[in-house]
Amino acid sequence: MDHRPQAWGRPRDDVYGAYDPSYFHNSGPKTATQSPIVTGTSVIAIKFKDGVVIAADNLASYGSLARFTDVKRLRPFLNASVVGFGGDVSDMQYLDRHLKELAIDVAYITPEASEQTKDFTAANLFTYLQKVMYHRRNHFDPLWNQILVAGLDNDDAPFLASVDLRGTSFTSPSLATGFGAALAQPIMRKYAATEEDAAKLTREQAVDVVKECMKVLFYRDARSLDRYSIAVVTKEGVELKEDEQLERQSWAFAERIKGYGTQTV
Amino acid sequence: MTSIGTGYDLSNSIFSPDGRNFQVEYAVKAVENGGTSIGIRCKDGIVLAVEKIVTSKLLKPNANKRIATVDRHLGVVYSGMVPDGRHFVDRARDEARSWRDTFKTPIPTSDLASRLGGYLQAYTLYSSVRPFGITAIVGGFDSELEAPVDGEVGNGPSCGAGGKNKDKKHGGPFLYMIEPSGLYWGYYGAATGKGRQAAKAELEKLDLSGEGLTLEEAVKEAARIIYVAHDDSKDKDFELEMTWISGIDGPTKGFHQEVPKALKEEAERLAKKAIDDDDDEDEDEEKKEGGDGDKMEE
Numbered sequence: 001m002d003h004r005p006q007a008w009g010r011p012r013d014d015v016y017g018a019y020d021p022s023y024f025h026n027s028g029p030k031t032a033t034q035s036p037i038v039t040g041t042s043v044i045a046i047k048f049k050d051g052v053v054i055a056a057d058n059l060a061s062y063g064s065l066a067r068f069t070d071v072k073r074l075r076p077f078l079n080a081s082v083v084g085f086g087g088d089v090s091d092m093q094y095l096d097r098h099l100k101e102l103a104i105d106v107a108y109i110t111p112e113a114s115e116q117t118k119d120f121t122a123a124n125l126f127t128y129l130q131k132v133m134y135h136r137r138n139h140f141d142p143l144w145n146q147i148l149v150a151g152l153d154n155d156d157a158p159f160l161a162s163v164d165l166r167g168t169s170f171t172s173p174s175l176a177t178g179f180g181a182a183l184a185q186p187i188m189r190k191y192a193a194t195e196e197d198a199a200k201l202t203r204e205q206a207v208d209v210v211k212e213c214m215k216v217l218f219y220r221d222a223r224s225l226d227r228y229s230i231a232v233v234t235k236e237g238v239e240l241k242e243d244e245q246l247e248r249q250s251w252a253f254a255e256r257i258k259g260y261g262t263q264t265v
Numbered sequence: 266m267t268s269i270g271t272g273y274d275l276s277n278s279i280f281s282p283d284g285r286n287f288q289v290e291y292a293v294k295a296v297e298n299g300g301t302s303i304g305i306r307c308k309d310g311i312v313l314a315v316e317k318i319v320t321s322k323l324l325k326p327n328a329n330k331r332i333a334t335v336d337r338h339l340g341v342v343y344s345g346m347v348p349d350g351r352h353f354v355d356r357a358r359d360e361a362r363s364w365r366d367t368f369k370t371p372i373p374t375s376d377l378a379s380r381l382g383g384y385l386q387a388y389t390l391y392s393s394v395r396p397f398g399i400t401a402i403v404g405g406f407d408s409e410l411e412a413p414v415d416g417e418v419g420n421g422p423s424c425g426a427g428g429k430n431k432d433k434k435h436g437g438p439f440l441y442m443i444e445p446s447g448l449y450w451g452y453y454g455a456a457t458g459k460g461r462q463a464a465k466a467e468l469e470k471l472d473l474s475g476e477g478l479t480l481e482e483a484v485k486e487a488a489r490i491i492y493v494a495h496d497d498s499k500d501k502d503f504e505l506e507m508t509w510i511s512g513i514d515g516p517t518k519g520f521h522q523e524v525p526k527a528l529k530e531e532a533e534r535l536a537k538k539a540i541d542d543d544d545d546e547d548e549d550e551e552k553k554e555g556g557d558g559d560k561m562e563e
Binding site: 070072089092097103107111113114 | 330334336337361415417419508520525
């Protein structure tokens with residue numbers, strides 16, 4: 001047997017064969033954050049006449065395991081914008097800390113609170129985030145998120161935009177990430193297909209639509225939760241509620257679903 | 266000055282035979298010529314104020330800020346050599362940021378004061394550097410609540426992060442003053458710069474250690490004290506700059522911010538009035554020879 005110190009702690013060559021040193025290679029592409037681990041599901045948002053409503057549930061899944069159930073995926077920025085994160089939760093944490101630093105930088109240069117939000121609107125914040133995401137994808141080390149930014153633009157009009165891990169960005173009167181893009185987006189479009197429609201919505205209507213969408217998402221998305229966060233962003237600032245419960249659930253439709261599990265008929 | 270010609274005032278790292286570091290004492294002189302700055306710590310917050318002498322009519326009013334934000338809950342004001350102060354603020358920001366990087370939580374005011382005190386002290390030890398020509402006032406409001414960790418995702422354990430004694434009060438407003446020697450103490454009211462004597466005399470009249478003063482009153486007092494301190498020197502024109510920090514339930518929500526325009530203007534109006542009344546009173550007293558002179562309050 002090989003008693004040299006180099007062999008300590010290694011599988012024995014005479015039993016397992018010679019060690020394959022190719023595993024030691026540290027050149028080649030980085031593979032550390034090339035797939036999400038702990039993930040959040042959909043974020044949904046819709047504009048209304050004075051602002052934007054945005055919501056996300058409080059779940060962080062580890063694969064299909066509902067691992068963390070008190071996760072806050074809506075992050076306010078300077079009390080003027082809300083950033084909603086879908087996708088990898090550790091990348092969300094990284095971005096959250098990054099945004100906190102950014103908020104401190106803003107405080108360095110603008111001591112007056114009311115000026116801060118004027119200088120750093122949701123539209124500005126979004127432009128910045130889009131650049132960060134695209135930069136990271138160019139380095140083949142993307143931040144594995146899809147992000148919604150809700151707030152007001154430089155003319156105080158409601159602003160809502162999305163950026164994903166590739167740096168792709170777009171805006172729309174209503175937006176949803178993840179499963180929400182398939183399940184919630186059509187519902188929201190019924191109420192706000194165009195900017196003109198959205199400008200007619202009241203705050204109450206918008207909140208109702210979002211709550212309805214969260215319910216549909218809980219019914220149909222297996223990686224979702226009935227506790228959620230919802231924020232309303234207007235000129236007055238951000239109103240964020242982080243521990244809401246889905247109300248008036250009805251699972252009657254479930255009986256009609258066929259073709260899964262142990263059903264025999 | 267006794268130090269001149271002795272040779273002991275030429276280098277930073279050499280004591281005089283009677284145990285003094287003259288370079289540090291000269292730095293203090295530089296501070297004594299700077300515009301007055303004050304800090305007030307009252308029960309629900311901190312107020313920082315500075316008298317900015319207008320050195321040229323070509324300077325844009327209300328630009329060129331002298332009070333700096335170091336972290337969202339921390340502010341610094343200083344008297345003395347402004348470039349030294351700028352560097353000091355840079356260092357303070359680096360310290361606050363590195364604390365956040367390490368501990369994922371805002372730096373407590375006491376720790377910032379300690380680190381900056383150490384930084385200034387290091388500039389008294391070597392012959393290759395000179396001490397800072399500033400005295401800085403550091404104010405901050407440390408969160409009294411269970412503060413979330415930066416980037417925290419969930420609620421954390423229901424018992425909190427621990428390390429806190431239920432019977433003890435944690436956090437609150439704090440005020441420190443750091444001198445060129447690196448010496449720093451915590452204060453209820455601090456003043457430095459040209460008008461410090463008058464300002465200190467005024468600060469001592471306030472009930473700062475008790476429940477006496479609210480934050481808004483402190484803002485008004487700060488404005489008045491800067492005006493009083495300036496009045497004594499009959500100096501050139503000046504501008505008042507004021508910031509404040511309240512707790513999370515207060516007007517600034519725990520952040521260091523400029524005092525809003527309306528409140529600042531009101532405070533300045535009252536300050537000017539108090540000074541005018543004071544002058545009138547003096548004249549009256551001279552006429553009446555010791556009339557009982559009503560105390561004017563706001």
